Every structure is written in C-alpha cells, then in structure tokens.
Amino acid sequence: MKTVLITGANKGVGFETARQLLRQGYYVYLGSRNLENGLKALEMLKEEGLENAEAIQLxxxxxxxVQAARLAIGEKTQVLDVLINNAGIxxxxxxxxxxxxxDQFREVFxxxxxxxxxxxxAFIDLLRNSPQPRIVNVSSSGCSLTLHSDPGWKYYSHKAAVYPASKAALNMFTITLAYELRGTPFKVNAVCPGFVATDFNGHRGTGTAEEGxxxxxxYAMIGEEGPTGQFFSEEYNPETGVTPW
Structure with a gap:
C-alpha cells in the first residue's frame, strides 16, 4: 500500500485530496497544525469507511x-511514496x-x-526509499508571472503583493527541486487546485474543494512516464493543464 503525507489536510483542498487518495487505496498521513482538528478530520473519513489514515501533528x-512528525512517521514506515505540500495561508x-x-511577508513566506x-x-530520505516517489507542491495560477504581465488575462487587475509572491517563489523552488532530482524516479510538480470555495478564500471560489x-x-498518482518540473492548472488550461510560469 502506497503512503502519502499531506500537510494542512484537516480541511479544504487538503482534506479532499486525502479523501481522493484514500479511495484509490493509499495510506494517508493527515498533517494538521492542530492535532485536535486533524483527529476530527480523521473521524469524518472513518465515518465514510476510509480507514487507512491517521492524523499527525505538523x-x-x-x-x-516538522522533525517530530518525521520521527513519528519514520517509526511506522521507512517508505513515503508521496509528499503533498498543501498547507498555506x-x-x-x-x-x-x-x-x-x-510581518505580512514573513508570515506568508x-x-x-x-x-x-x-x-x-525532512522527509526526502523516506521519499528516496520509494520506487516511484512523487512531490506535489500546491501552487496557484494566480502566481504566474507570465499571466500577471498580460493585460489580456482575465485576472490581470487582481494584483496582490504578498501571497502571489510567495507562490511564485514556491514555483522556483519546485523547478530547482525537480532539476536536482532529475535522472531519478522522482516526479516533482506544482499544481493549482483552481479557484475553489474553501475557508482559504472565504468560500468565494467558483469551484468545489472536491474538484481541487x-x-x-x-498528479500525486502519475506514472513513470509522467511529467516533472512542470506547473499545472486544469482550470486555466482544461486541455493539458500546462500553465506558464
């Protein structure tokens, strides 16, 4: 059974991602800043018959x-197949x-x-033990430098200095990480869940958390022929998902 750690998995898109992967037969570690919230999310999943999960304070x-979570998971398994870096503000x-x-910049970054x-x-050693390790960094098409420089883009006037900058920096980290892991079984990608209605945006999104x-x-489940070092937003590009940096 493949294992996955999802940060910020107690609600919203992280929770829905956990639900989707549990349905696909993965064992899911629900990373939650507040363990009590993680345990509540775990109970909700178990009520649906999704038993192969546990909450981890993270x-x-x-x-x-982070190191305590690494030790806790390392005591249970020596292999982590998927890391989904979903936690964000x-x-x-x-x-x-x-x-x-x-203070705004520091907190968000x-x-x-x-x-x-x-x-x-912290978890790269467990990921290296997987035959097909995957890393998904949850990003946003709203951080695309190319799109934000295009007056024709429908969200061109929706500018913000802090959050998009943090996600643009995350995209650069994704590119560099994928490059350093080139020639290995790793697949590392940045993925936008879309403008979905969650607590994150005051439920103003036009899509659902389930869709995200x-x-x-x-992208957590892509095979060995799948992409790496790419940026995907299926909302922006419904055909291929490929999104400009």
Whole structure:
C-alpha cells in the first residue's frame, strides 16, 4: 500500500485530496497544525469507511514540529511514496506593494515557501526509499508571472503583493527541486487546485474543494512516464493543464 503525507489536510483542498487518495487505496498521513482538528478530520473519513489514515501533528512553520512528525512517521514506515505540500495561508487583505508590512511577508513566506522547504528536506530520505516517489507542491495560477504581465488575462487587475509572491517563489523552488532530482524516479510538480470555495478564500471560489482535491491527487498518482518540473492548472488550461510560469 502506497503512503502519502499531506500537510494542512484537516480541511479544504487538503482534506479532499486525502479523501481522493484514500479511495484509490493509499495510506494517508493527515498533517494538521492542530492535532485536535486533524483527529476530527480523521473521524469524518472513518465515518465514510476510509480507514487507512491517521492524523499527525505538523506545523510547517515550526522545525521542531516538522522533525517530530518525521520521527513519528519514520517509526511506522521507512517508505513515503508521496509528499503533498498543501498547507498555506493567504496573508489577508489588502496586500499593497507599497503598504504591506514586513510581518505580512514573513508570515506568508514562512508557511508557503519555508514550510515547504522544511517538510521536503525532512522527509526526502523516506521519499528516496520509494520506487516511484512523487512531490506535489500546491501552487496557484494566480502566481504566474507570465499571466500577471498580460493585460489580456482575465485576472490581470487582481494584483496582490504578498501571497502571489510567495507562490511564485514556491514555483522556483519546485523547478530547482525537480532539476536536482532529475535522472531519478522522482516526479516533482506544482499544481493549482483552481479557484475553489474553501475557508482559504472565504468560500468565494467558483469551484468545489472536491474538484481541487481531484486535481492534486491526479498528479500525486502519475506514472513513470509522467511529467516533472512542470506547473499545472486544469482550470486555466482544461486541455493539458500546462500553465506558464
């Protein structure tokens, strides 16, 4: 049975991704900053008959928490097949380039970029033990430099200084990570779940969390001929998902 760790899995897109992968026969570790919330999510899944899961306390902004999660999972398995770096925050609004303060930038980057680095580096040894390791970094088409530079893009006027910058930096980390792991069985990609209605955006999204979870799960399950070092948004590009950086 393949194993997967999902950060921020107690609600929203992370929770739906867990549900999708459980249905596909994966064993899922539900990473949750607050363990109580993780246990509640676990109970919801078990009520649906999805038993192969457990909650793990994991705060991606806390190195001690990340290492404790690594030790806890390492005591249960020596192989992690999939890492989904889903935990993220939006930083609140407004996010003016001239008025956003340094605390906003630090807080958002600490979760959306540094948190991904912490978790990836902590679990890379278990991932290397998998015959087909996969890393999915949950990104956003709204961080595309190409799209945000195009006056013809439908969201061109939707500018924010903090959150998109953190995800653009995450995309660069994804590219570099995929490059460093080239020539190995790893597949590393950035995936946008789409503008889906969750707590993250005050439920203003036009899609469902289930749709977002399905999109992320799809790239967690790609085969050996699948892509690596790419950026996908099926909402932006329904045909291939390929999205400009």
């Amino acid at each position: 705060n991606v902004t806390d190195s001690v928490s 939006n930083g609140g609004l407004p996010q003016s380039a001239l008025e956003a303060n340094m 600490d979760t959306n970029l540094y948190g991904v680095v912490r978790v990836t580096q 979870g399905m999109r992320i799960a799809r």
